[in-house]
Amino acid sequence: MNKEEKxxxxxxxxxxxxxxxxxxxxxxxxxxxxxxxxxxxxxIKAVYINYRAYSGIPGHEVxxx
Numbered sequence: 001m002n003k004e005e006k007x008x009x010x011x012x013x014x015x016x017x018x019x020x021x022x023x024x025x026x027x028x029x030x031x032x033x034x035x036x037x038x039x040x041x042x043x044i045k046a047v048y049i050n051y052r053a054y055s056g057i058p059g060h061e062v063x064x065x
Contacts, residue, residue, distance in 0.1 A: 021049060 020029055026047045034041040 023049060 001044045004025075019025055020032065030041060030044045033039075033044055033047075
């Protein structure tokens with residue numbers, strides 16, 4: 001794997017986490033899960049995001065209680 005491939009992979013990972021790790025994109029996340037699992041969208045009642053998994057991404061810092 002050369003340097004350019006590593007950069008592209010990093011960009012894709014960051015983009016994926018920004019889209020699917022954002023609370024305001026719950027409809028996109030639910031549609032993605034629906035398509036991926038081939039289940040009706042109406043069967044997905046809620047989407048929960050574990051922000052601790054995203055703690056290293058700018059804009060997704062975990063708030064300490």
